[in-house]
Amino acid sequence: MEKKRREAIEVICPKCNRTEIVYVPIEEIPKCSDCKTQMVIREILTEGKRD
Numbered sequence: 001m002e003k004k005r006r007e008a009i010e011v012i013c014p015k016c017n018r019t020e021i022v023y024v025p026i027e028e029i030p031k032c033s034d035c036k037t038q039m040v041i042r043e044i045l046t047e048g049k050r051d
C-alpha cells in the first residue's frame with residue numbers, strides 16, 4: 001500500500017498563464033510546452049493534508 005506523502009506543486013507560465021502540476025522531488029521546473037518560457041512556482045499543494 002502506498003502511503004507516501006507526495007507534494008504537488010503548481011507551476012505557471014508567466015507569459016501565457018498556462019499551469020501545470022508537478023510532483024516533488026522536482027529535478028527541474030519544466031518549461032512551458034506552448035511558449036518554452038521557464039515556468040515559475042505558483043503554489044505548493046500538499047496532497048492529503050487538508051485542514
Ligand SMILES: [Zn+2]
Nearest residue numbers: 013016032035
Ligand atoms: Zn507559456
